[in-house]
Amino acid sequence: xxxxxxxxxxxxxxxxxxxxxxxxxxxxxxxxxxxxxxxxxxxxxxxxxxxxxxxxxxxxxxxxxxxxxxxxxxxxxxxxxxxxxxxxxxxxxxxxxxxxxxxxxxxxxxxx
Amino acid sequence: xxxxxxxxxxxxxxxxxxxxxxxxxxxxxxxxxxxxxxxxxxxxxxxxxxxxxxxxxxxxxxxxxxxxxxxxxxxxxxxxxxxxxxxxxxxxxxxxxxxxxxxxxxxxxxxxxxxxx
Numbered sequence: 001x002x003x004x005x006x007x008x009x010x011x012x013x014x015x016x017x018x019x020x021x022x023x024x025x026x027x028x029x030x031x032x033x034x035x036x037x038x039x040x041x042x043x044x045x046x047x048x049x050x051x052x053x054x055x056x057x058x059x060x061x062x063x064x065x066x067x068x069x070x071x072x073x074x075x076x077x078x079x080x081x082x083x084x085x086x087x088x089x090x091x092x093x094x095x096x097x098x099x100x101x102x103x104x105x106x107x108x109x110x111x112x
Numbered sequence: 113x114x115x116x117x118x119x120x121x122x123x124x125x126x127x128x129x130x131x132x133x134x135x136x137x138x139x140x141x142x143x144x145x146x147x148x149x150x151x152x153x154x155x156x157x158x159x160x161x162x163x164x165x166x167x168x169x170x171x172x173x174x175x176x177x178x179x180x181x182x183x184x185x186x187x188x189x190x191x192x193x194x195x196x197x198x199x200x201x202x203x204x205x206x207x208x209x210x211x212x213x214x215x216x217x218x219x220x221x222x223x224x225x226x227x228x229x
Contacts, residue, residue, distance in 0.1 A: 004154070034217070043116070043202050043220030044155070089154055098143050098162065098206065099170065100218060102154035 003027045004092050006103035014111055019077040021106050023090030026071065030092040034100070035064060035075050038087045047088075048075070080110045113138050116221035118203050124227045125193040133188040133224050135203030143206045144186040145170075145218060146178065148199040155202060161186055193228045200225050 005024045013019045023033075031052040036044035050057040050064045050073065057064050063076045077084055090103040119134045137144065142163050147155040147170075157170030161180040175197060177189040186205075190197060204218040 006154075009152070036220075041222070043204075043222050045220070046217045049217065099145075099157055099160060100155075102147075102156070104152065104154045 001026075002104075003030075004090055004101050004103040006088075006090055006106050008106050009104070010107040010109070012109045012111065013080050015082055016079045019075075019080045019084065019108055019110065021075040021077075021088050021090075021108065023073050023075075023103055024071060025073075025092050027092070027094075027101075028071070029094050030101075032093040033064070033066060033073050034091045034093070035062075036089040036091060036102075037084075038089060038105070044089060077108075080108075082110050082112050084108060085110050115139065116203055116205055116219055118201075118221035118224050120224060121222070122225045124229060125190075126229060127193060127195065129193050130189070130191050131193070131226075133190070133201055133203075133226075135186045135188065135221060136184050137186075137203075137205040137219070138184065139205060139207070139219065140183060141205035141207045141219075142183070143218075144180065145204045145206075146176070146186070146188045147202045147204065148172065148197075149202065149223075150199050158188065158201075190226075195228050198226060198228045 034049040035047040037047045038044040048059050048062045066073045087105045089105045091100040116137045145160040146158040149155045156172045159178040161167045201224045203221045206218040
C-alpha cells in the first residue's frame with residue numbers, strides 16, 4: 001500500500017517558468033513532510049520541509065504548500081533553472097518515529 | 113566533516129554470497145537508517161537505529177541484518193544474496209529535532225549500487 005504517491009513520473013518545463021511537483025498521501029497520522037532532490041549517482045539531499053500545522057513554507061525559489069483536507073502537498077520552484085533538473089522525492093513522517101515514507105519520485109527536466 | 117560515507121560504491125555478487133555494506137557518519141547523529149531504491153521507485157526503509165545498541169526493522173527487512181556498536185557506524189549485512197536484492201542502497205543519519213525526539217532532516221550518503229547475478 002503506497003502511503004505517499006507522486007503520480008507524475010516526469011515533468012518538463014522551460015527555464016524561467018514555474019515548476020509544480022505534486023504529492024498525495026493517505027495516512028492522516030503524517031505530521032511532517034519533506035522534499036528531497038536527487039542527482040544521478042548521488043544520495044538525496046534535503047530541500048524543504050513543512051509541518052502539518054502550517055500550510056505554506058518558503059525558502060528562496062522553493063515553496064511547499066500543504067492541503068491537509070485533500071492530503072496533498074506541492075512543491076513550487078520559481079523561476080526554474082537548468083540546475084534544478086533532478087529527481088524530486090516527497091517524503092512524510094510521523095512524529096517521534098524518525099521513519100520517512102517516500103514517494104516514487106518525479107523527474108524534473110528544465111530546458112534552457 | 114565528511115558527512116555520511118558509504119563503501120563500496122559498486123559491487124557484483126553471486127547468488128548465495130554474503131557481504132557487508134559499510135556506513136559511517138561523523139556528525140554525531142543518533143539516528144541512522146538504511147534504505148534501498150529500486151528502479152522507478154522511491155526509497156524503502158530496511159532498518160534503522162536510534163542509538164548505539166538499538167536497531168529496529170523498517171518496511172523491507174527480510175534478507176538483511178544490521179548492528180550498531182558505535183554512534184558512527186551502521187553496517188548492513190546481506191547473508192545469502194538473491195537477485196531481488198539488486199538495488200541501490202542508501203545510508204542516512206539524522207539528529208533529533210527537539211526534546212521529544214522528533215526527527216526530520218535526514219542526511220544521505222552517496223549510495224552503493226549492488227547487483228546480484
